[in-house]
Amino acid sequence: MRISILGSEAMYVCICNAITESQVRQAVEAGAEDLWDLQAATGIATGCGSCKETAADILREGRSRRRHFEPQVYVPSLA
Numbered sequence: 288m289r290i291s292i293l294g295s296e297a298m299y300v301c302i303c304n305a306i307t308e309s310q311v312r313q314a315v316e317a318g319a320e321d322l323w324d325l326q327a328a329t330g331i332a333t334g335c336g337s338c339k340e341t342a343a344d345i346l347r348e349g350r351s352r353r354r355h356f357e358p359q360v361y362v363p364s365l366a
C-alpha cells in the first residue's frame with residue numbers, strides 16, 4: 288500500500304504495525320541478519336504475519352547488497 292503525504296510517498300509493508308519499506312531497509316543496513324532482528328528493530332511481522340514474506344525479500348536483497356560492499360580483508364601468506 289502506497290500512501291502519499293505532502294508529496295513524499297511511503298510504501299507500507301506491514302499494515303498491522305504501520306512499518307514502511309524504508310524503515311525495514313534502514314534496519315537491514317544497520318545490521319539486521321534475520322527476521323527476528325527485523326522484528327526487534329521495527330516490530331514488523333508481529334501481528335497477523337502476512338508481511339513476513341515481503342520482509343524476508345527485503346532482508347535477502349539488503350543482505351546481498353551489503354555483502355557486495357563489505358571490505359575484503361587480505362591476509363598475506365607466511366610461506
Ligand code: FES
Nearest residue numbers: 301303334335336
Ligand atoms: S501486516 Fe505485518 S503483521 Fe500484519
